[in-house]
Amino acid sequence: xxxxxxxxxxxxxxxxxxxxxxxxxxxxxxxxxxxxxxxxxxxxxxxxxxxxxxxxxxxxxxxxxxxxxxxxxxxxxxxxxxxxxxxxxxxxxxxxxxxxxxxxxxxxxxxxxxxxxxxxxxxxxxxxxxxxxxxxxxxxxxxxxxxxxx
Amino acid sequence: xxxxxxxxxxxxxxxxxxxxxxxxxxxxxxxxxxxxxxxxxxxxxxxxxxxxxxxxxxxxxxxxxxxxxxxxxxxxxxxxxxxxxxxxxxxxxxxxxxxxxxxxxxxxxxxxxxxxxxxxxxxxxxxxxxxxxxxxxxxxxxxxxxxxxxxxxxxxxxxxxxxxxxxxxxxxxxxxxxxxxxxxxxxxxxxxxxxxxxxxxxxxxxxxxxxxxxxxxxxxxxxxxxxxxxxxxxxxxxxxxxxxxxxxxxxxxxxxxxxxxxxxxxxxxxxxxxxxxxxxxxxxxxxxxxxxxxxxxxxxxxxxxxxxxxxxxxxxxxxxxxxxxxxxxxxxxxxxxxxxxxxxxxxxxxxxxxxxxxxxxxxxxxxxxxxxxxxxxxxxxxxxxxxxxxxxxxxxxxxxxxxxxxxxxxxxxx
Numbered sequence: 001x002x003x004x005x006x007x008x009x010x011x012x013x014x015x016x017x018x019x020x021x022x023x024x025x026x027x028x029x030x031x032x033x034x035x036x037x038x039x040x041x042x043x044x045x046x047x048x049x050x051x052x053x054x055x056x057x058x059x060x061x062x063x064x065x066x067x068x069x070x071x072x073x074x075x076x077x078x079x080x081x082x083x084x085x086x087x088x089x090x091x092x093x094x095x096x097x098x099x100x101x102x103x104x105x106x107x108x109x110x111x112x113x114x115x116x117x118x119x120x121x122x123x124x125x126x127x128x129x130x131x132x133x134x135x136x137x138x139x140x141x142x143x144x145x146x147x148x149x150x
Numbered sequence: 151x152x153x154x155x156x157x158x159x160x161x162x163x164x165x166x167x168x169x170x171x172x173x174x175x176x177x178x179x180x181x182x183x184x185x186x187x188x189x190x191x192x193x194x195x196x197x198x199x200x201x202x203x204x205x206x207x208x209x210x211x212x213x214x215x216x217x218x219x220x221x222x223x224x225x226x227x228x229x230x231x232x233x234x235x236x237x238x239x240x241x242x243x244x245x246x247x248x249x250x251x252x253x254x255x256x257x258x259x260x261x262x263x264x265x266x267x268x269x270x271x272x273x274x275x276x277x278x279x280x281x282x283x284x285x286x287x288x289x290x291x292x293x294x295x296x297x298x299x300x301x302x303x304x305x306x307x308x309x310x311x312x313x314x315x316x317x318x319x320x321x322x323x324x325x326x327x328x329x330x331x332x333x334x335x336x337x338x339x340x341x342x343x344x345x346x347x348x349x350x351x352x353x354x355x356x357x358x359x360x361x362x363x364x365x366x367x368x369x370x371x372x373x374x375x376x377x378x379x380x381x382x383x384x385x386x387x388x389x390x391x392x393x394x395x396x397x398x399x400x401x402x403x404x405x406x407x408x409x410x411x412x413x414x415x416x417x418x419x420x421x422x423x424x425x426x427x428x429x430x431x432x433x434x435x436x437x438x439x440x441x442x443x444x445x446x447x448x449x450x451x452x453x454x455x456x457x458x459x460x461x462x463x464x465x466x467x468x469x470x471x472x473x474x475x476x477x478x479x480x481x482x483x484x485x486x487x488x489x490x491x492x493x494x495x496x497x498x499x500x501x502x503x504x505x506x507x508x509x510x511x512x513x514x515x516x517x518x519x520x521x522x523x524x525x526x527x528x529x530x531x532x533x534x535x536x537x538x539x540x541x542x543x544x545x546x547x548x549x550x551x552x553x554x555x556x557x558x559x560x561x562x563x564x
Contacts, residue, residue: 021372024379029316030255031369031377032354035362043362 067110084114168300170195179230182221189263226256229355238265252287257310274517418448474536
């Protein structure tokens, strides 16, 4: 996956506010977190990698450690139907111009919904162990299943 | 555009009606409310203003007081001026959300019409609901009569919404004795009242789409403490803003409020610390005792219960060089401790020059009458402490309860 799609450089490294532990005098008034640095009038029109996420946006934080199994994406089989993109509860399917690019492993929690809704045969998304290398998983992809005769 | 409400220079209003008029004049954006005796007429009256075109804001009827305060929190976070009213059990049901409102720094105004907490079920006044919320991080202001139940909500918006404060404010009044007793009230005209309260200035409002914001985030041990410390600092510092708003209100109306009201304390030898509608009874009793028996009685009435006026309590105790004994009146079942007012005033008194003898009475639970004769008896007792130089009774006693005398702890000073 290209680096640009990971948003800012800080993403996936920074825990919320952990970089600099400020004191009571410097925390925001109220329990308020601003999503972006400064004003934004068009954030809905920008792609995530182009937005000025603030340090306190949860987009900056990684929750990869929550996952025990992960979806692996097989480009050779995918038909870009966008089902996984629609169904993913954590917007962790990265798709641009209706072309599927891959999984956002910083925010995917390994629920497996994308695999469930994938319509291809064999599926273009399958769950593998978190520690299994993706290339190894792709090398062991299952064959197309024949329809059972009636 | 809301219609103007024609008001006479002097109206005859009860405390509830006075408060609902103040909310109307403040042009509140959202009132989310659920009725409960004795505060119901505040939101009932407000609903009538809405129905009759006197209010532009929204009125949301909800299914409980928990939902009422939740609605207020949501509307305040969205960026509106918000208010509601409650009492007793309803206040207790709100308790969880009260802490959310203060921690989220949302300047909601809550009119609390004080009523006892069950069980036994009772609709009459004591201060158990006020005491239940005293650590919730809200500013607590106490109105002793209907005029104040009108004036103080107007001040409450100004205080809570101040950009350096941004904290929710409760305005208390005694159930029935204040809330349902018609008295002379001198209101401001609509435009004058609104000019005093001012236009609402939102902070980090969720409806500002150019600055998306999350309200009420979770923090664990790494951030929670810092937020609570900042919140406490803001609450302590609000004392200065309260003084400023009260001074401005005096300039506008001639009516003067202080964080601690004192009556005849300049030469007092004994004093009573008391809250709510009992204050006026206590003043009357003190005047009579001075005239009839020559006992120099003074009254200390905390107008602001939170932030606790530690500074002005000490000033009032040191006001008279002859002050020897102070009795603190707690109108709430103490639940296995000395009364809260006693504990807090005693803590302040400990670092005064006078260091008077401090005693505690529990009184008036569930609306039990507190008479002039009983106040006189209590003050004669304080005079006996003062003359003896030590506490001659138990330190905590119960006033006006039937059955054998009830009291706890005696002095260790000879």
